[in-house]
Amino acid sequence: MIRALHRWPGLVAAVFLVVLSLSGAVLSVFPALDRISAPQAQTSLDVATLADRIHGNYPGVEQIRRAPSGRVTAYWFHDGVPGSAVIDPATGTATASADPNKTQRWLTELHRSLFLDDSGRMVIAGAALGMLLLTVSGAALVARRSGGWRSWSSPVRGPLAGRLHVKVARVAVVGLGLSSLTALWMSALTFELLPDTGSNPVFPSAVSAQMGVELTAIPLLIETKVSELRELTFPYAGDVSDVFTLKTDSGKGYIDQGTGAVLAWDTPGTLASISETIYTLHTGQGAPLLGLVMGLLALATPILAVTGALVWCAARRGQPRIRDNARAGSADTIVLVGSEGGSTWGFAATLHQALVQAGHLIHTAPMSAFNPHEYSNAERLIILTATYGDGVGPASATGFLKRLRRGEYVRKTPVAVLGFGDRSFPKFCAYGQAVAQDLQNAGYEMLLPFDTIDRQSVQDFARWGRDLAASMGSSFELDHQPVVPEVVKLTLTSRRDYGADVQAPTSILRFALPKLSIWQRVTRTGFARFEAGDLIGIFPSGSIVPRLYSLASGRGDGFVEIVVKKQSGGLCSGQLVTLEPGDTIQAFLRRNPNFHAQTAKTPLILVGAGTGVAPLAGIVRANTRLRPIHLLFGMRHLHSDFLYQEEISGWQADGKLHHLLEAESRGARPRYVQDVLRAEAVEMLGLIQQGAKVMVCGGREMAGGVASAMTDILSPVGLSLQTLKAEGRYVEDVY
Known part of the structure; x- marks a missing residue:
């Protein structure tokens, strides 16, 4: 139920939500620009002094407004011609045009109504409701996927799109929820679904019928700081019945233009204060830093829309x-x-x-x-x-x-x-x-x-x-017909053979990249995107069950490479090691994101034995950023099955491989990779304390020995293998 509630509103409203989010993100920049560009009043400056300065420069001034950013704007008539300008509070003179920013106005109309007036506002309100449903249901799904609310920040695994979707959602969920709630509140005010929250004192029925009070002699204007001002409207010229109208953060009132006395005043109620806070939260007006943060979180929407669509498509294919x-x-x-x-x-x-x-x-x-x-x-x-x-x-x-x-x-x-x-x-x-x-x-x-x-x-x-x-107590038969993955033809281009001297024939097989359709190139599916550590499934002749091999190459290498050891009675390995250049196989790609090195600057400890070195070699080959990599490679004999020996020397020279440690199980001094780990315990522990990630690939006995050695290395300092695994810093690809 929750998944359906999250999926369908997201797919239907995706376009509207992306438009709203992108326009909102851009609009969030303007309050900060206003704060930076507008001349600011001194904290001690009062409204009386400001009004007097502006009136002295523009005798026909009719209104003074102060925006939440601190920008002061004056509006006046001179010889029957209207004028306006952004004012420097220190001098009362114009510094810039008060004309609205055309880009900002266009984006605001797009964001509020899609240029469709009330119909558009209703669509926007519906989109905001959809965003709220998506946020609530998405949070519930993230909690479910993580194993509960208490495990909200637990490591995420799975395909890249799914992992990115969850990680971005975890960060943005509060901001998106707040944006949708505030948008709904403002829509309710627009359509008068909430009572009028403004301050509206009763207009005075009796005034002094006098004019000409000095601005600097009006007590309320003297007491009010410019930082509290919202709007000051002057009486209409020559109309003795008109008054000054003052709006501030604390309310609205009328002032007699002859005596300077306060004729009426109204303070906003709780609902008005809530509406003011919601307006600030949604627009960033008066809180530019908050606005920028909310705008940045809004940019999560297009990311969530794209990754969500990819997750949905993958689920449709896989389920x-x-x-x-x-x-x-x-x-x-x-x-x-x-x-x-x-x-x-x-x-x-x-x-x-x-x-x-x-x-x-x-x-x-x-x-x-x-x-x-x-x-x-x-x-x-x-x-x-x-x-x-x-x-x-x-x-x-x-x-x-x-x-x-x-x-x-x-x-x-x-x-x-x-x-x-x-x-x-x-x-x-x-x-x-x-x-x-x-x-x-x-x-x-x-x-x-x-x-x-x-x-x-x-x-x-x-x-x-x-x-x-x-x-x-029923009667039925389960006649299952396996769904065969879509396969491509791979052509062998070269092979290198090892292990014959120790009766363990092993080959590095390199295949040409398969031809890709335009759709695969655009969507980066199949062999359009892969990296070392992913898996390739190969169907041996005479079998419907594929065998999986770890890839020793990535898409950027320009080829598909695996390492195969001939197993006694092994159907697939027996066929693979007999391939010659030009021969072909049928294969498919399976992502294995949990065994990716990922981008980081912390050290990487790679532990592999025999053919288990394949994905590790691919990781070293792809280390163009020269991340510190330490490789522990176990083999029988250096002279017979030192896989990738030539490349490893080159990688060391290029700085891609920082340190190599070999373990010969049948050499002059027999030892296994777990023995090397224990011998290098001080260095290994130091690397792990620096945040190193450990990646282990090979047979289950080797992996068990490595896990035991790592436990012994970690325990003296209070660390455990379980902790590293929970942090995603100890991963295995074991067969």
């Missing part, structure tokens, strides 16, 4: 359209999905359709939308979830365990949990196991024992489906 998706409150079965790359959604769609055909009402949603309060008719809860990285939940499951562990849900329906993963990874289905365990701890009855699917096995999925059907 299959679920047909016949019942409302959560009416469904008898709730299916929740935890997915990172989108493949688990495909299995969920197959399950959904099978259950619908069996006569059930099904509601399928991401795990992040978990809310049992809405599942009033649910008889069962089914969770399909992948495991991401080091045993953590995937993107669409953010916050699930935190909400479950709060223990606020009373109605507990029977539940079945199915984990998706790859047994070659160290923490196979660890997140799914944690979900199942926490559900049991919370008192949920298990409809089925926790089960797993290895490498997207359709056979395993069909077998689990039969067990599920039996537990439900």
Whole structure:
């Protein structure tokens, strides 16, 4: 519900909101320019003295106004010709034209009404309401994604557009919410939906019928400082019944032009004071620094609009359209999905359709939308979830365990949990196991024992489906047809071979960049944008299950490069190491933003062994800003499998690589990268205390040894690996 409330107003109102925000951001600059350019009155200067100075220079003066910026403007008639000017309070003489800035006036009309008068103002009011809905729903979604309001500032992972959307929203949400609320208040005043808040004293019925009081003899003008003045209107020449009208920060009143006595005075009420504050907050008039801050925050709107559209498009591509998706409150079965790359959604769609055909009402949603309060008719809860990285939940499951562990849900329906993963990874289905365990701890009855699917096995999925059907007393089959990602043809241009001497054939394979469509170039999708650490999926002949390899290159390098070691019985690796220049493969690109070096000046510690050096080499190659990089590279023998040896020497000479440490496991002095870490503990700890980021890539045993060594290095100073991970300063790409 919250997601839909956020998505559709955003897509519909995006153009209006961008126009409003950009025009508002530009308008926020003018109060500051006025404050800088306008001559300012001394704090001790009173209105009587100012009025006398201006009257002496312009005897026909009719009105004096002071803007919130401090700019004083006078209006007069001379020989029947009107005149006006910006006044220097120190002399009472003109310093600049009082004509409105044409650009400012044009932008103001655009911002207030889109040049459509009252119709436009109604559209603007609707856009402001839409902005408020987007702000509130967006804040709720950010909190949900972060795992709760207390985790508002927790690290964000996922594709660049999503991460940027959340990070910008976190900063701008207060400003955008304030802008929309103040805009709505001002619209309500415009359309008289709120009572008149101005100060309107009753015009005096009796005056002295005298004229000619000296301005410097009027007590109220003497007592009022120019800094409090808003407007002073002079009596109409020759009209003994007219009076001086004075408006200040504290109210409005009338002054007898013959005696200087105050005839009436009215002080604004609470509602008027609120309206004044809201006007200042929205326009920046009288608070130019605040105006600039609000204008800067308004610039977040086009960024949020673009990134939000990209996130929506990515979600549309990655999440299959679920047909016949019942409302959560009416469904008898709730299916929740935890997915990172989108493949688990495909299995969920197959399950959904099978259950619908069996006569059930099904509601399928991401795990992040978990809310049992809405599942009033649910008889069962089914969770399909992948495991991401080091045993953590995937993107669409953010916050699930935190909400479950709060223990606020009373109605507990029977539940079945199915984990998706790859047994070659160290923490196979660890997140799914944690979900199942926490559900049991919370008192949920298990409809089925926790089960797993290895490498997207359709056979395993069909077998689990039969067990599920039996537990439900139903009859259906799960015939899943995997959705194959869109692939491109890559042509091998060169190869370098290593490891033959130690019976571990390893090759650096370099492919030409594929041809890109105009759309891909514009939208920067597919191979139009990638960097070292992203993943390339390759379909070996005779298999529908892709194998993933870490990229050792970025788009800017002009080629696609991977490192492959021939595995015993490995279908994909066996085919890859036999490729010759000119041969082709079918591949697709998968982002892996959590294993990007990102832009920073702090040191970078790269730890890799064997083919795990591939993305690390790509990161060093791309280090054109000469960030301090320390590479710990583990291999069997220097002479047989020192991958990238030639390039590493060049990178050191160019300053791209600050320090290289090698670990030979079968050399004269055998040691592993974790041994090198311990030997260099003092230097490593110093780098980490400087804010260094640690990136580890390689086999799970190596990664476990590195984690143990890092724990030993950190513990004496009160740091922990968990802390570094939470800060995004310790990341792994483990296989």
